[in-house]
Amino acid sequence: AQRVTQPEKLLSVFKGAPVELKCNYSYSGSPELFWYVQYSRQRLQLLLRHISRESIKGFTADLNKGETSFHLKKPFAQEEDSAMYYCALLINKFYFGSGTKLNVKP
Amino acid sequence: GAVVSQHPSWVICKSGTSVKIECRSLDFQATTMFWYRQFPKQSLMLMATSNEGSKATYEQGVEKDKFLINHASLTLSTLTVTSAHPEDSSFYICSASVRTSGSYEQYFGPGTRLTVT
Numbered sequence: 001a002q003r004v005t006q007p008e009k010l011l012s013v014f015k016g017a018p019v020e021l022k023c024n025y026s027y028s029g030s031p032e033l034f035w036y037v038q039y040s041r042q043r044l045q046l047l048l049r050h051i052s053r054e055s056i057k058g059f060t061a062d063l064n065k066g067e068t069s070f071h072l073k074k075p076f077a078q079e080e081d082s083a084m085y086y087c088a089l090l091i092n093k094f095y096f097g098s099g100t101k102l103n104v105k106p
Numbered sequence: 107g108a109v110v111s112q113h114p115s116w117v118i119c120k121s122g123t124s125v126k127i128e129c130r131s132l133d134f135q136a137t138t139m140f141w142y143r144q145f146p147k148q149s150l151m152l153m154a155t156s157n158e159g160s161k162a163t164y165e166q167g168v169e170k171d172k173f174l175i176n177h178a179s180l181t182l183s184t185l186t187v188t189s190a191h192p193e194d195s196s197f198y199i200c201s202a203s204v205r206t207s208g209s210y211e212q213y214f215g216p217g218t219r220l221t222v223t
Contacts, residue, residue: 032209043213044150044199051209086149090210094140099148 003027004089006097013023013077014105016017021072021100023061033070035061038084047072047085058079077104110202112215117223119190126186127218129200135180136202137146140212141173144197153198156183190222 004026007061013019025031037048048056050063050070070087082104087097109132119125129139137158144213154175155163162175172194187194199217203210212216 036214042203045217046211049209093152093155094212096150096152 001093002018002092004097005086006085006100008100010053010103012103012105015069015079016076017043019074019077019081019104020104021087023026023070023072023097025068025070025089026030027068027091028080029091030105031063031065033061034061034090034094035072036086036088036096038086039081044086050093058061079104079106089093091100108132108204108211108213110200110204110213110215112198112200112218114218116214116219117221119220121138121191121222122217124186124188125220126184127198127200127220129183129185129202129215131181131213134202134204136204138203139177139183139205141175141183142199142200142201144215144217150199153185154165155209165211170189187220191219192222195220195222 003026007022036044036048038044039049039063048054059074061070063070084101086098091096111130117125139156141153143153144150153168154167156175156177158177158180162172172188177183187199197217197219200215201212204214
């Protein structure tokens with residue numbers, strides 16, 4: 001069974017528009033959740049994790065245990081945010097979602 | 107910051123030959139390294155977990171005799187694709203894990219593109 005679901009393969013928004021990348025997980029315990037980003041021709045890198053409650057590059061993600069979601073949000077998208085975004089769940093090992101490609105248009 | 111390197115970055119080999127991919131943590135020690143496979147426009151699929159000094163733990167469906175993993179030191183893990191076939195062509199990514207204040211941090215290598223002809 002898929003542990004992490006990212007329903008959108010591609011998300012296109014205009015520069016300055018709000019963006020939300022959806023992530024739902026399947027786990028009954030206390031999850032450790034992460035968002036990773038992969039810019040074009042670059043390696044995967046950590047964007048943020050829920051445990052630190054931080055905001056990186058204007059992105060935030062709130063864990064909603066009731067909805068088992070960890071959506072990634074940014075109020076004003078920038079062109080440089082265009083990348084692949086992966087949601088990941090850590091339970092002894094990492095489970096990655098299928099990824100969402102964010103395309104921010106000028 | 108922590109850096110993970112992979113070598114080679116790309117390799118083309120003939121069917122039936124073996125290919126070794128190295129994963130190194132350059133400025134930190136990693137007791138655990140992970141090997142992933144990524145198909146075009148798809149997510150990362152965990153192949154195996156490599157612990158220094160012990161046998162790797164393979165995910166279901168991954169042939170351990172075909173994908174040999176060695177983690178001889180705290181900074182080096184290798185993946186050998188034995189008797190490679192065209193269907194093994196893929197992007198292989200390693201990551202090194204470090205425990206930080208109650209959680210894990212993963213640092214990814216740049217990946218190795220394997221093409222089997």
